[in-house]
Amino acid sequence: MIIDLPSTTTSQVNSKLVQLREEGGAVTLGRVLTLVIVTDDGAKTEDAVDAANDASREHPCRVIVVARGARKAAPRLDAQIRVGGDAGASEVIVLRLYGELANEGASCVVPLLLPDTPVVAWWPNEAPPVPAEDPIGQLAQRRITDAAAEKNPIKALEQRRASYTPGDTDLAWTRLTLWRAMIASAFDLPPYEKVTEAEVSGESDSPSTDLLAAWLAAYLKVPVKRSKAARGEGIVDVRLERRSGVVELARPDGKVGTLSQPGQPERRVALQRRQVRDCLAEELRRLDPDEVYETALKALGKVVRGRTAVKSTAASRKQAPAAAPATPDAGATSSGPSPKAAPVKATAKAAAPKTATPKGSAPKGAAPKAASPKAKDDGAADPKAAKSRAKASKSKAGS
Template identity: 70%
Template sequence: MIIDLPATTTSQVNSKLVHLREQGGVNALSRVLTLVIVTDDDARTEEVIDAANDASREHPCRVIMVARGAKKAANRLDAQIRVGGDAGASEVIVLRLYGQLADHGDSCVVPLLLPDAPVVAWWPYDAPAVPASDPIGRLAARRITDAANDRNPLRALDARTKSYTQGDSDLAWARITHWRALLAAALDLPPYDRVTGASVVGDPNSPSADLLAGWLAARLKVPVRRGKSTEGEGIVSAELQRRSGSIELYRPDGRIGTLTQPGQPPRRVALARRPVAECIAEELRRLDADEIYSSALTGLSKVTRGRVAHKSRSGS
């Protein structure tokens, strides 16, 4: 069910929510958090709401979408409430703000927050320079950005490094969870030689490739080189160098990876690029500070850039 409330107020939106609840169409008591999504790109609102709805099946929540419209327009708040099949396992409130209201989304959000429930803020596209200082960011226990969707992904990742505050995270980090798991598991198998160096190769503008390199530099405390590749999008390969032979995870097609290591036959592993809904669901599983993400950001300063030489991969 979709209910439109043009030229409305937050008080009227709240009254409509209470009315729906009394009718039995909405059960706010089952919501575990409030997810506030902020965007200036109204054309892509639906795909962001779809991702939030998919994530809500694991984390039932109230989703408040703040879509900032033209600032030169007259002050106006248009709202939309979605429940039932149009809202996944959540209830969705879309707020379209025009005029001076576009700069005061926090004042429109506060009356609609679930009581005694944590708040998570998500900027799916261009995020503020310092999310923790943003008016909506100050309301949130967790602040999620997505450097990959910024106009300049690597510059955005550099800004995240400089502005990091406990509670910050980025979907570029969630996209490398499977890479980190496979590389860590490979080190649990013999031979147990010390890693002497590492490299990550990927798209020149991939913040996920940079974060993987930063994570390796921070956790292994070895030289790490970040190379460029034109073979595929995102991360193409990661290599851990050891005296007995390297561990290498190679994924040129964005779907299937090949893991090679000494004393083991090559293994094909599922390593498809993760959809946004899966990444945002992972981020919503924890509301405390992500210290490993913080250390990966710190590790970026220890990563060198340049060409990475690889052995032949024929037959892999």
């Protein structure tokens, strides 16, 4: 049911809400938060309301739409109340503000806020430079923006980085949830190796691609390159270099992704581009600051841009030519010399005792021979003969 209240006041809107609640039996206690949508009046307003209605089925709330109209018109407030099937699991209040009243959205919102419930502000299109300093942003615990919906998404993302305040978030970050989950799951399988470098490719004006590259740079602490994809929408491909090979997650068609890594079969995963209503419902699940998003924003400056490839020690080592195999010997295999064979052989040779080789003896390396008869006659090998000669010499000297 849709009820129009042209040229009205916030007091009259509140009175009508109480009347509808008494007639329909809906109670305020069924609402868990107040969602304030700030946008310009136009065709995109209905798209934002539809997304809020779908998200309200998971988070029953009161939706207040601040639709700013023509600034040159006479000051006027046109309200519209939607309940029942036209409002999902929420109650929708559309406030169309004209003239000087268009800049007083916060004053019109305050009387309609649900008591003792959190307030979330959402700018589905153009957002203020500093959402936390906006009059409506000051009323909210969470402030949701969407850099992808702005005229210059990359510049808008840089503005989010410069103006970040705890409680800020962006739907460009929410669209990365499935990508981050799939990349993290790839490291649950062996081999458990460190990433040496990474590359993320996507559309040139995709803020989600920049945030994904910054997230990898912040937590992997490796060089990350952000490049433009030849085809595809949004994020197209993520490549992670490891010693054993490349881990790649590619989604060229925007619907199905393929995860490939060395030693594992390719896996096809559902990786369809997320709609606004899904991202909004996810952001409404938490009302505390998102520290991971903050870390990713701060790491945007670490991302390498351009066509120049990111070089790493592992990549240069991988491209180095292999050494030519040597002739196999006692310490080498048929595939090449063993690096440990030479030192072991040299050590054994150094430890062997040196013996003088008598003249005329066998060549070096031949088996040792028994003592010659001449050496035996000299008494070098027979102790009894040496003793007899010693006695004979003594008796001769005494005579």
